Amino acid sequence: MTIDEIQQEIVxxxxxxxxxxxxxxxxxxxxxxxxxxxxxxKIESNLIRGCQSRVWLHQEFTDGRIIFEAESDxxxxxGLVALLLRIYSGRTPHEILSSEPRFIDEIxxxxxxxxxxxxxxxxxxxxxxxxxxxxxxxxxxx
Amino acid sequence: MTPDIxxxxxxxxxxxxxxxxxxxxxxxxxxTSQRPTQVIERVDEFSLRTNANIHRATHYLANKTTxxxxxxxxxxxxxxxxAEAAEVIFTHGTxxxxxxxxxxxxxxxxxxxxxxxxxxxxxxxxxxxxQMMCERRGAILKVLPFNDNGELQxxxxxxxxxxxxxxxxxxxxxxxxxxxxxxxxxxxxAHLKNVPVLIDGAQGAPHFKIDVQxxxxxxxxxxxxxxxxxxxxxxxxxxxxxLDKMPPFMGGGEMIDSVTFAKTTYNKLPYxxxxxxxxxxxxxGFAAAIKYIQSQDNQTLAAYEHDLLTVATEKLKQxxxxxxxxxxxxxxxxxxxxxxxxxxxxxxxxxxxxxxAVRTGRMCADPVMDHYGVENMVRxxxxxxxxxxEIEAFYKALIRLKTMF
Numbered sequence: 359m360t361i362d363e364i365q366q367e368i369v370x371x372x373x374x375x376x377x378x379x380x381x382x383x384x385x386x387x388x389x390x391x392x393x394x395x396x397x398x399x400k401i402e403s404n405l406i407r408g409c410q411s412r413v414w415l416h417q418e419f420t421d422g423r424i425i426f427e428a429e430s431d432x433x434x435x436x437g438l439v440a441l442l443l444r445i446y447s448g449r450t451p452h453e454i455l456s457s458e459p460r461f462i463d464e465i466x467x468x469x470x471x472x473x474x475x476x477x478x479x480x481x482x483x484x485x486x487x488x489x490x491x492x493x494x495x496x497x498x499x500x
Numbered sequence: 501m502t503p504d505i506x507x508x509x510x511x512x513x514x515x516x517x518x519x520x521x522x523x524x525x526x527x528x529x530x531x532t533s534q535r536p537t538q539v540i541e542r543v544d545e546f547s548l549r550t551n552a553n554i555h556r557a558t559h560y561l562a563n564k565t566t567x568x569x570x571x572x573x574x575x576x577x578x579x580x581x582x583a584e585a586a587e588v589i590f591t592h593g594t595x596x597x598x599x600x601x602x603x604x605x606x607x608x609x610x611x612x613x614x615x616x617x618x619x620x621x622x623x624x625x626x627x628x629x630x631q632m633m634c635e636r637r638g639a640i641l642k643v644l645p646f647n648d649n650g651e652l653q654x655x656x657x658x659x660x661x662x663x664x665x666x667x668x669x670x671x672x673x674x675x676x677x678x679x680x681x682x683x684x685x686x687x688x689x690a691h692l693k694n695v696p697v698l699i700d701g702a703q704g705a706p707h708f709k710i711d712v713q714x715x716x717x718x719x720x721x722x723x724x725x726x727x728x729x730x731x732x733x734x735x736x737x738x739x740x741x742x743l744d745k746m747p748p749f750m751g752g753g754e755m756i757d758s759v760t761f762a763k764t765t766y767n768k769l770p771y772x773x774x775x776x777x778x779x780x781x782x783x784x785g786f787a788a789a790i791k792y793i794q795s796q797d798n799q800t801l802a803a804y805e806h807d808l809l810t811v812a813t814e815k816l817k818q819x820x821x822x823x824x825x826x827x828x829x830x831x832x833x834x835x836x837x838x839x840x841x842x843x844x845x846x847x848x849x850x851x852x853x854x855x856x857a858v859r860t861g862r863m864c865a866d867p868v869m870d871h872y873g874v875e876n877m878v879r880x881x882x883x884x885x886x887x888x889x890e891i892e893a894f895y896k897a898l899i900r901l902k903t904m905f
Contacts, residue, residue: 378520378853383904386846410861410876411845432843432873433905434850470849477845 361453364445365461372465381466383410385437395429406481411435413478415485423448426486435477438462438470442479444445446486450493459483502790503800509885511536511792522840522855525890530652530675530834530881531704531859532725535789539729543781554780555754555771568779572787573770576735580720580789581711586769587743590778593734594702595625597721598669600736600773601698602629604746606879610666612638617668617695618661619644619652620871624864626700630669639666646871650677650826657689665695667718672704676863676877677826678809678834680704687716696742702726707805707832709798712737724782728883729789733782736773743769750775800882808882809833815895819902825872833882836863839898842905844876850904854897 359367364421366381375381406413411432418425426447430436441461446454470479509515512534517524526534529671546568552561554569570585577585591597610616616630620643626879634641642660652670661668668690673680686695696718705722712720719742723734738746748755748766752775755763766772812835816822821840838844848860859879862869869875880894 382850382853386904394549411843412875432845434843434846439525 360451361445361457365457365459365464368441368444368461369464375434382434386433387437388440389430389433389436392429392436396428399427400429406478406485411477413439413482415482417486417489419489422450422497424451424454424489424493428482430478432477435461435470435479438467438479439482442486451490451497453489455491455494486499502679503797503804503829503884505804505885505887508796509539509887512828512885513537515885518613519855519857520853523654525526525856525886525893527880527886527890527894528857528859529706529883529886530879532731533706533728533883534885535728535730535785536792539785539788540791543730543785546781546784551781552601553777565780568784569778572780572783575787575790579710579794580705580735580737581713582737583713584740587737587740589736589738589743589770589773590777590783591734592732593720593723593725594700594721595629595734597719597734597736598626598698598700600749601630601719601738601746602633604749604773605667605696605742606633606637606639608746610637610639613664613694614639614666615642615662615664616640617642617644617665619646619670619681620867621650621674621677621679621865622669622671622867623700623702624866625702626669626671626698627867640664643867644670646677646679648872650674650679652679652681652686654682654685654689657686661693661695663693664679665690665693667696667698669698671700671702672720673707673832673834674865674868675703675834676825676836676865676868676879677828678831678836679826679828680707680830680832682830684715685865689717692701696739703832703834707802717743724786724789727789728792730782730785733779733786735786740769742898743773748772748775753778754778771796796884805833805882808886808888809835811888812880812882812891812894815891816898819895820899821902822898825868825874825877835881836877836879838874838877839902842902844878846905847878847898847901850901851894851897854901856894856897 395414400414404414404416406415411430413430416427426443428439428443430439514534550564552565554566573585576588582588616639618627618630630641644660651742672683683699690697698719699717701720701722706727718739720737725731755767755772755775757767803905823838825836844860848858851858861876
């Protein structure tokens with residue numbers, strides 16, 4: 359599936375929730391179920407500091423694709439992190455650079471990606487794109 | 501006597517609104533309090549009819565504005581019972597007030613090897629300016645710790661103060677623990693050793709009648725926006741005997757007596773410390789807020805605020821896994837807490853969905869977070885316009901949210 363198709367899939371998953379509580383309960387569930395990041399990657403150099411919640415992001419570049427691992431100490435953020443990994447992990451740098459996480463807007467959680475929210479999510483998206491940009495440059499030089 | 505809270509709430513139209521479809525419950529008063537119509541209208545009326553720069557011209561509007569500005573200073577003087585209006589300096593707020601003292605007092609009185617005392621429960625605004633001063637002057641910062649109840653360990657103070665101590669800075673009320681510190685006792689102990697005391701009154705002025713002469717403090721700093729006034733305006737009270745000997749904090753217009761390229765002489769108090777065009781609109785709103793507070797039955801409202809704190813504390817304690825940080829015997833309307841297994845950011849996000857405004861995070865008090873070994877906290881803080889029904893709704897919201905985790 360393409361990034362856009364997965365985004366559409368997520369939007370449909372969330373469309374069933376009428377109550378905001380169900381939506382957040384689902385995010386918390388996704389966050390709870392998410393595999394924790396390998397302890398050796400939960401380090402200072404992988405830490406994206408939000409003021410209020412922290413996000414750790416680790417990546418590896420294999421066979422032209424970037425594999426991301428991530429985690430947050432706040433569950434709602436962790437749920438959103440899981441969704442971001444679902445669309446961006448295992449993609450080529452080009453795919454990552456040419457796609458925006460529009461699903462967050464469409465499932466009514468845009469406020470969590472606003473620059474005024476200090477939860478580390480926006481910084482995480484920026485960081486993923488920076489990795490993609492770096493790997494794209496490296497790949498094109500080869 | 502029960503105060504008529506619904507009447508008071510009518511003065512604060514902002515409270516009458518829905519957030520995320522639910523009636524707003526505003527429990528973030530320690531960050532900023534809301535403004536009554538009386539303040540908003542005074543500021544509007546001034547901007548509509550009077551505005552001009554102060555102390556600089558002979559025209560009608562300039563004179564009216566200057567009068568209003570100086571009347572505001574007199575209102576602040578009265579509010580804290582300073583000996584003279586010249587001891588009241590308008591600043592941007594508590595942060596600037598403390599920075600002013602840390603800089604100017606430091607320049608005049610602190611040398612290498614001297615010591616400054618702060619406490620472990622201070623807001624960063626009452627730590628960092630002193631650290632900066634210590635770096636500039638080669639002085640040493642010493643810290644008075646608090647116990648797990650959130651009470652300062654006053655018994656350690658006598659040993660902490662030495663003949664090298666130049667100034668002691670302490671919060672009137674902790675913005676995180678809610679503790680009302682025994683500032684009278686601290687001031688007496690410090691003065692016995694000739695050490696002046698600065699009180700960070702950001703969280704004190706909203707709750708108490710301040711009398712700087714009775715307290716005997718050397719400096720008292722507070723903000724307008726935490727006492728129902730506008731942002732960007734605050735005051736520094738300082739005893740003349742110190743202020744007279746302190747050099748200016750900033751240079752510019754208004755603070756000078758005469759300027760030549762060879763030598764500039766400075767204006768008298770309080771203007772020496774008010775460089776540039778002051779926030780006179782803010783000062784006028786600040787005074788309107790003070791007049792609003794003075795028009796209320798303060799004793800009854802203080803008792804009511806205390807009841808809000810008591811009821812909220814009792815309610816929250818019924819929630820399993822909830823820990824309150826700071827349970828001092830003497831506390832103001834601030835409760836910091838965590839619920840086991842729930843990240844404060846998650847809790848704040850979900851409470852917001854229910855129309856409830858709380859503060860989450862580190863409260864600009866990293867050392868307090870470190871004391872309890874936590875990254876973040878949730879803070880509910882009350883003002884006299886809050887109600888018991890709101891506390892009940894808050895309690896029920898927390899119970900409901902707990903089931904989500």
